[in-house]
Amino acid sequence: MAPVLNLPLNVGQIDDVQELKKARKTQIPNRFVRDMAERPKLAATPSSLSSSIPVIDLKKLMRGNKEEFHLEILKLAASCEEWGFFQVINHEIELDLLEKIEKVAMEFFMLPVEEKQKYPMAPGTVQGYGQAFVFSEDQKLDWCNMFALGLVPHSIRNPKLWPTNPPMFGQTVEAYSREIRKLCEDLLRFIALSLRLNENVFEDMFELSVQAIRMNYYPACPRPDLVLGLSPHSDGSALTVLQQGKGNAVGLHIHKNDTWVPVQPVENALVINIGDTIEVLTNGRYKSSEHRAVTHKEKDRLSIVTFYAPSYEVEIGPMKEMVDESNPSKYRRYNHGEYSRHYVTNKLQGKKTLDFAKITNQKVIVD
Ligand code: OGA
Ligand code: NI
Numbered sequence: 001m002a003p004v005l006n007l008p009l010n011v012g013q014i015d016d017v018q019e020l021k022k023a024r025k026t027q028i029p030n031r032f033v034r035d036m037a038e039r040p041k042l043a044a045t046p047s048s049l050s051s052s053i054p055v056i057d058l059k060k061l062m063r064g065n066k067e068e069f070h071l072e073i074l075k076l077a078a079s080c081e082e083w084g085f086f087q088v089i090n091h092e093i094e095l096d097l098l099e100k101i102e103k104v105a106m107e108f109f110m111l112p113v114e115e116k117q118k119y120p121m122a123p124g125t126v127q128g129y130g131q132a133f134v135f136s137e138d139q140k141l142d143w144c145n146m147f148a149l150g151l152v153p154h155s156i157r158n159p160k161l162w163p164t165n166p167p168m169f170g171q172t173v174e175a176y177s178r179e180i181r182k183l184c185e186d187l188l189r190f191i192a193l194s195l196r197l198n199e200n201v202f203e204d205m206f207e208l209s210v211q212a213i214r215m216n217y218y219p220a221c222p223r224p225d226l227v228l229g230l231s232p233h234s235d236g237s238a239l240t241v242l243q244q245g246k247g248n249a250v251g252l253h254i255h256k257n258d259t260w261v262p263v264q265p266v267e268n269a270l271v272i273n274i275g276d277t278i279e280v281l282t283n284g285r286y287k288s289s290e291h292r293a294v295t296h297k298e299k300d301r302l303s304i305v306t307f308y309a310p311s312y313e314v315e316i317g318p319m320k321e322m323v324d325e326s327n328p329s330k331y332r333r334y335n336h337g338e339y340s341r342h343y344v345t346n347k348l349q350g351k352k353t354l355d356f357a358k359i360t361n362q363k364v365i366v367d
Helices: 017-022 048-052 058-063 066-082 095-109 169-194 201-206 276-281 336-344 352-357
Strands: 055-057 085-089 128-130 145-152 210-218 230-233 239-244 252-256 259-262 270-274 291-293 301-309
Touching (some): 055 058, 055 066, 058 066, 066 085, 095 145, 095 301, 169 201, 169 239, 169 301, 276 336, 276 352, 336 352
Antiparallel strands (some): 085 270, 128 145, 210 301, 230 291, 239 270, 252 259
């Protein structure tokens, strides 16, 4: 949600995916058809790995006895190191609120396209309704309609992009986002403890953290084998919180050991992932994993995603506790606003976006 590009962009025709579906064409437009290497291999049976995505019980961290707490912190550390992803249960966010946000999101996506386009996401920007991260005419498109809003600080808000219909939309987004913000603050304290750091280290460093919300609606696709719901990427945030629609089919895939592992939804759980910022701060110890979304032949899917990141003014780089002789800095220091701008002005491209901060070993040739 950082400052945006002011260049005139030629992004070509971006079809609204729900409208494509309504038109009932059997052929998928070429711009959505992925090159062979990128097409998802959709197994008929879920991968055995998918059940092993860690589940963290927040109650044990918040209110557990000493032993429960200790074991859960170890599990959290292992999840962040090996997966960069976990699902959190017993998060104490009212289920009613989780249901309400899904309800208003679905009501919004079901509005006539003319109504939704009153809040357009301009090319090269990341707020409003449309497709983010499209910068050229020949870029492949995702089988997804998005609606995104910047929330905190207030200065990133664009009031013209806040829908008045459905009437409860704004109020629900505010209430939901307050709760998710508290969850992020709690999780960052536990993540700090899992690294044996002062529990407030991230909050103190981040100042007034930036928060944004994106709703992704993936209509069913007649050829899920040809398209992607969302291109492979890692998130530029510190933490991301993803709520999958109740009863939705599997859609989120994590890249691990050269395979794509589907994330089986756990009822009422929230999916958390480590973003690029925590990867850099921990000098690569905690992973910002590459992930993508795939579509389903018959079922639509909804996800509500919150991005939580440091204030744009903050300087980011590996923390001194994470660097020593056997573990030299893998990333340079940079301003987070600068990274945020780099992130939103490039197409989604797996882990490549983070090359921005990588220190590449320059070999000194001695002859
Ligand atoms: C995202 C994301 C995955 C999903 O919005 O950054 O990774 O399942 N979404 O919608
Ligand atoms: Ni993501």
